[in-house]
Amino acid sequence: MTILANILVVFFIAAGLLFTVVAAIGIIRLPDLYSRSHAASKSSTLGVMCILLGVFFHFWLNEGHFNPAILLGVLFLFITGPVGAHIMGRSSYIAGVKPWSGTIRDDLKNELERMKKEQNIK
Amino acid sequence: MKVNNVILQFTAKIVFFIIFFFAVNIFFAGHYTPGGGFVGGLVTASAIVLLIIAFDLNTVQKLLPINYIFVVAVGLILSLGTASFSMFVGQPFFTHFFDYFYLPLFGKTSLHTAALFDLGVYLVVVGVTMTIIQTIGEDE
Numbered sequence: 252m253t254i255l256a257n258i259l260v261v262f263f264i265a266a267g268l269l270f271t272v273v274a275a276i277g278i279i280r281l282p283d284l285y286s287r288s289h290a291a292s293k294s295s296t297l298g299v300m301c302i303l304l305g306v307f308f309h310f311w312l313n314e315g316h317f318n319p320a321i322l323l324g325v326l327f328l329f330i331t332g333p334v335g336a337h338i339m340g341r342s343s344y345i346a347g348v349k350p351w352s353g354t355i356r357d358d359l360k361n362e363l364e365r366m367k368k369e370q371n372i373k
Numbered sequence: 374m375k376v377n378n379v380i381l382q383f384t385a386k387i388v389f390f391i392i393f394f395f396a397v398n399i400f401f402a403g404h405y406t407p408g409g410g411f412v413g414g415l416v417t418a419s420a421i422v423l424l425i426i427a428f429d430l431n432t433v434q435k436l437l438p439i440n441y442i443f444v445v446a447v448g449l450i451l452s453l454g455t456a457s458f459s460m461f462v463g464q465p466f467f468t469h470f471f472d473y474f475y476l477p478l479f480g481k482t483s484l485h486t487a488a489l490f491d492l493g494v495y496l497v498v499v500g501v502t503m504t505i506i507q508t509i510g511e512d513e
Binding site: 330331334337 | 391395
């Protein structure tokens with residue numbers, strides 16, 4: 252039983268560590284802000300959620316202490332991480348950060364021009 | 374430019390309740406585990422600040438019509454009253470009392486007057502933080 256629990260804990264923490272390292276490499280290597288925020292938000296959210304689940308299983312199965320605050324943290328991170336990335340990407344688009352030169356499709360541009368025309372800006 | 378940020382507003386509506394109930398949990402957990410009035414007050418204030426960020430200041434003031442200066446005053450009165458209550462029964466200042474009660478829903482519960490003092494700290498922290506943030510955010 253302890254061996255199975257330890258295997259579960261090690262699996263979750265190792266997977267979380269792998270995803271977090273991939274997120275860090277993506278932030279260094281990707282060309283522009285939007286693909287970097289893609290790497291940072293998705294991969295690190297999943298990574299931190301895996302690490303928290305590993306900690307939760309360790310305390311539950313090995314120490315016998317069921318800690319619902321960790322599950323609440325997982326839920327909270329799952330809700331707020333992508334929304335934070337969304338807000339940062341959107342505000343930097345409106346502030347004028349240009350996408351990578353190889354981008355071939357930009358749906359938000361037309362929408363923003365329509366909004367500016369409706370509100371009589373510029 | 375006015376943009377349509379429905380994702381932020383919808384998320385803030387849900388997350389506000391998670392943060393607020395977590396703050397209540399921290400507040401009541403303060404006697405036996407890490408937490409207490411100060412941290413609970415700060416977390417509550419940050420939940421209200423999240424609402425202010427997602428909506429705007431006037432909407433939130435209409436939603437929670439509270440003058441936070443009175444919240445500070447009530448908190449100070451509560452703390453001072455709890456601390457000086459023991460003087461009226463012949464004990465030194467700041468003597469606390471506790472006992473075990475059998476409440477109908479909770480079972481055996483230990484009630485302590487330090488929780489009332491902590492509630493005062495909680496109200497003062499919420500009031501001071503929100504007063505500072507509203508005063509800075511208000512001027513144009």
